[in-house]
Amino acid sequence: MIRLLGASLVGLLLSILVVLGGAGPAAAHATLVEADPVDGAVLAEAPDEATLRFTENVALSSGGVRLYDADGTERSVQAEAIDEVVTVALPDDLGRGSHVLTWRVTSADGHPVAGSITFAIGEASATVVRPDVGDDAGALRHVVAVTTAAAYLALFAALGAMAFWRFLLPGDQRRAPAGQRVLRLVRIAGVVGAVAWLLVLWVRTAALSGTGLSALVSPGEWSLSSAEVSASVLTAAALLALRWVTETWPVGIALGLGALGPSLAGHTRAFDPQLPVIATDIVHVAAGSAWFGGAFALALVLPQLAGRRAAADLVARFSTLAAGVLVALLATGGLLAWRIVGSWSDLVETTYGRVLLAKVTVVAVVVAIAAWNRFVLLPRSRAAVGHDAERSAMWGIGRAVRAEALLLVGVLALSAVLVDRAPRSVETVTAPAAPLTRTVPLGDAEAHLTLEPGRVGVNTLSVHVEYPEGAPLTKPTLRISGPDADLGEQRLEIVGHGAWTSRIVLPTAGTWEFWLGLRVDKFDNPVEVATFEIP
Secondary structure (H helix, E strand, O other): OOOHHHHHHHHHHHHHHHHHHHHOOOOOOOOOOEEEOOOOEEOOOOOOOOEEEEEEEEEEEEEEEEEEEEEEEEOOOOOEEEEEEEEEOOOOOOOOOOEEEEEEEOOOOEEEEEEEEEEOOOOOOOOOOOOOOOOOHHHHHHHHHHHHHHHHHHHHHHHHHHHHHOOOOOOOHHHHHHHHHHHHHHHHHHHHHHHHHHHHHHHHHHHOOOOHHHOOOOOOOOOOHHHHHHHHHHHHEEEHHOOOOOOOOHHHHHHHHHHHHHHHHHHHOOOOOOOHHHHHHHHHHHHHHHHHHHHHHHHHHHHHHOOHHHHHHHHHHHHHHHHHHHHHHHHHHHHHHHOOOEEEEHHHOHHHHHHHHHHHHHHHHHHHHHHHHHHHHHHHHHHHOHHHHHHHHHHHHHHHHHHHHHHHHHHHHHHHHHHHHOOOOOOOOOOOOOOOEEEEEEEEEEEEEEEEOOOOOEEEEEEEEOOOOOOOOOOEEEEEEEOEEEEEEEEOOOOOOOEEEEEEOOOOOOOEEEEEEEEOOOOOEEEEEEEEOOO
């Protein structure tokens, strides 16, 4: 048993490392689709509030939204989340220049999402200190993934092995050494699983804080949803109960609660209709546990039953159960994939979809091994004559069962990775690029320049001059030079009182200088430069 568990742990860790090594950063589960003000906006005056709209309902913890001035000074804000919208009350004394609004929310499926937007009042600051938004990528994300995988491994092993011991093993075999080995597996996996599911609460709380691995020592405020806490506590309680219960009804209740727990949190809570999706997930967890834990239990008892007809009968019973479990897995897995993934394109274009395809591939290999075992190896065992022939045939079946169990560890590892992946790509709604604005003094006058869209190519420059009282409304002059070209004098067309416009083609990105002059009188012709950074 120790060697089998050790090999399983190696398989689990290898599967996780392979997936995490090629999957890239964790994708967000709730995605920002609209912000007001938009990222990069330059506003004429300070707004009273900012709003953030996400693809699904989100929750805020204390300090989840922060506001910083351009120099990195934090300003006090009040924020609240109602359904998918976060509303932020901004300070009344918000000054000119750039400001950075950072947010960290918990999506409906319990995962942290972080980001930031930058906006400016009057004009953008020359330099902006970028605060750390506390993204959950990195080492802590791997801790969450490994902890979750260990919790699911122990859960499936305990539930499936107990179902095998209670409902598949004959009564005399339950009390025999083979049955006691399975019972020890159930009790060890139950205790390990209970600790792991409570540990999942700890590491997820740390991940929500956004402060990296240091949060494992002091995770701070408890910010998990009640559904996540209930799911983990219920699952831990069900696993601990398996240490003491052995009768049919208590075992059945514990198994049912163990399958229910994981379905109360995660992706199933984020998709409608919730009750059918959660019910489907419960059946999926129960079927997966019966197959996974049953295969482990079968691998444990077969060496002690080798050479006996009882072994062949047990394999036949488990194969019959596995066939029904496979039908349930395919049906529930298909329904869950349809509701959660949502489209064929997301099946290949998202990390979640690709990991799901990898999981299906491994399951297909396991099914092939199980079919070979049931339809080739088992008939050979029944046809074998003599103790040695029977023992050799059962040894072949045992190897196939062990291979099946180890591959199912990989399936479970992939399932744990899916828990922390975004199932759908989101086409983010982006507003048009905000125009670039500058203000320059021209003697006693002041000129406001607006360049739109502020990109390489055709742009429209609007110039509005505020003349001092009594001053003549003289036409300004404009000359433009850039990193690789001097565009020379530009023609300005009057469009209103003190308002002028010009069509400008900027051929390359870089720093462009707009030299604006204004003849105030015959002796005074001030010229000032407005600098625009063109991406």
